[in-house]
Amino acid sequence: xxxxxxxxxxxxxxxxxxxxxxxxxxxNVWTGFPxxxxxxxxxxxxxxxxxxxxxxxxxxTSLREFEQKLVTSIPTGTGPEVFDVGxxxxxxxxxxxxxxxxPPELDSYLKSGAWSQFAVDYxxxxxxxxxxxxxxxxxxALFYNKDMFKEAGLDPNKPPTTYKELMEAAQKLTTYxxxxxxxxxxxxxxxxxxxxxxxxxxxxxxxxxxxxxIVPTGDGxxxxxIDNEAGRDALRYxxxxxxxxxxxxxxxxxxxxxxxxxxxxxFLRESWVIGEVKSKNPNLxxxxxxxxxxxxxxxxxxxxxxxxxxxxxxxxxxxxxxxFLTSTQAAPQLIELSGWIPERNFDSASLVKExxxxxxxxxxxxxxxxxxxPVIPAFDEIxxxxxxxxxxxxxxxxxxxxxxxxxxxxxxxxxxxxxxxKRYKAYGK
Numbered sequence: 023x024x025x026x027x028x029x030x031x032x033x034x035x036x037x038x039x040x041x042x043x044x045x046x047x048x049x050n051v052w053t054g055f056p057x058x059x060x061x062x063x064x065x066x067x068x069x070x071x072x073x074x075x076x077x078x079x080x081x082x083t084s085l086r087e088f089e090q091k092l093v094t095s096i097p098t099g100t101g102p103e104v105f106d107v108g109x110x111x112x113x114x115x116x117x118x119x120x121x122x123x124x125p126p127e128l129d130s131y132l133k134s135g136a137w138s139q140f141a142v143d144y145x146x147x148x149x150x151x152x153x154x155x156x157x158x159x160x161x162x163a164l165f166y167n168k169d170m171f172k173e174a175g176l177d178p179n180k181p182p183t184t185y186k187e188l189m190e191a192a193q194k195l196t197t198y199x200x201x202x203x204x205x206x207x208x209x210x211x212x213x214x215x216x217x218x219x220x221x222x223x224x225x226x227x228x229x230x231x232x233x234x235x236i237v238p239t240g241d242g243x244x245x246x247x248i249d250n251e252a253g254r255d256a257l258r259y260x261x262x263x264x265x266x267x268x269x270x271x272x273x274x275x276x277x278x279x280x281x282x283x284x285x286x287x288x289f290l291r292e293s294w295v296i297g298e299v300k301s302k303n304p305n306l307x308x309x310x311x312x313x314x315x316x317x318x319x320x321x322x323x324x325x326x327x328x329x330x331x332x333x334x335x336x337x338x339x340x341x342x343x344x345x346f347l348t349s350t351q352a353a354p355q356l357i358e359l360s361g362w363i364p365e366r367n368f369d370s371a372s373l374v375k376e377x378x379x380x381x382x383x384x385x386x387x388x389x390x391x392x393x394x395x396p397v398i399p400a401f402d403e404i405x406x407x408x409x410x411x412x413x414x415x416x417x418x419x420x421x422x423x424x425x426x427x428x429x430x431x432x433x434x435x436x437x438x439x440x441x442x443x444k445r446y447k448a449y450g451k
Contacts, residue, residue, distance in 0.1 A: 050102040054088030103334030110402035122335040155365035159326030181311040192269035195287035204271035210286035218405035232317035243450025249436035297361025323392035400446035
């Protein structure tokens with residue numbers, strides 16, 4: 023009798039368990055770009071159609087918070103299976119042995135011809151590949167408000183082509199109240215917020231002025247590249263914009279918030295702004311032009327990759343999801359849902375026809391050159407520490423028409439850069 027009851031009880035338990043849905047495997051995706059969240063969610067839903075036992079969960083936060091969370095969770099195995107991050111963070115994790123080398127399937131896919139050799143080389147470290155380039159994280163350009171150009175007597179079909187012209191146009195485009203306070207900036211500069219992003223935006227001016235934060239010394243080492251005339255000119259450009267010509271002001275809105283709300287006439291940023299305009303101010307009459315030139319005429323080109331954690335690499339579904347995120351099927355959705363341009367090759371004709379502002383980002387003119395972040399562990403700390411120095415300098419009105427003060431400020435940053443490189447054993451003369 024007891025045996026019969028036990029068999030009956032076991033059968034009943036099995037029947038109850040079978041009535042519940044099978045628990046899905048989870049792929050956690052983390053990003054520091056909130057605008058990518060809709061794309062990842064779309065990809066998760068599409069992927070689940072062919073992988074019904076897979077659930078994709080997405081966590082997005084501010085870039086700085088995300089980077090801090092990532093570098094503390096990956097070493098303990100508590101991080102995501104898939105994440106996107108810049109090369110300056112990825113190289114730290116790779117050097118520490120915390121990111122897996124691409125398995126043969128992903129390595130072959132990466133080298134299939136879907137990406138430029140530049141992009142492939144950028145995610146190749148010591149002959150091994152890591153991750154897949156998802157999008158171009160920069161290729162920054164000049165966004166400008168055509169209606170404001172007309173209002174200021176400027177030709178909306180002839181945006182500034184040099185930094186000198188940019189400042190001249192900004193002075194005509196800025197509006198003030200009766201007390202002389204800026205109401206609408208002519209040029210919105212990144213002057214606050216800290217972190218490596220602020221320094222990256224400063225480098226838009228610095229690089230074309232003819233300098234770089236760090237330069238190679240020819241022996242596999244680096245040294246500062248800003249303690250020179252070009253470095254001083256770049257800082258002076260900001261000081262003049264803020265305190266001499268007053269085309270920007272710390273008290274007004276900045277960046278994309280300012281552009282989509284008609285409170286700045288121009289600013290320099292990446293393709294994702296197009297998505298912001300579509301969602302927040304679709305009637306905005308604006309243009310996109312190449313980055314202004316100076317001694318150089320380049321723009322930052324930054325392959326931004328997705329990576330797997332060591333735990334994620336153990337799952338064939340994670341490998342398949344990585345391929346799906348960078349597929350031709352996903353490419354148009356990446357643009358539509360985030361505004362970012364896929365790094366892989368894709369047919370952009372219909373995109374440009376529908377939204378002409380994408381033209382520069384997908385078909386940059388031949389005269390524009392490109393530069394990229396140095397892929398060394400020290401670079402993130404350099405940009406972060408220099409950002410603090412820049413924020414202090416930007417607010418210093420005493421630097422106006424003060425060559426010695428500018429020189430002293432730049433030299434302080436140069437010495438800081440070299441000291442960081444020395445600590446990482448990456449300094450050379």
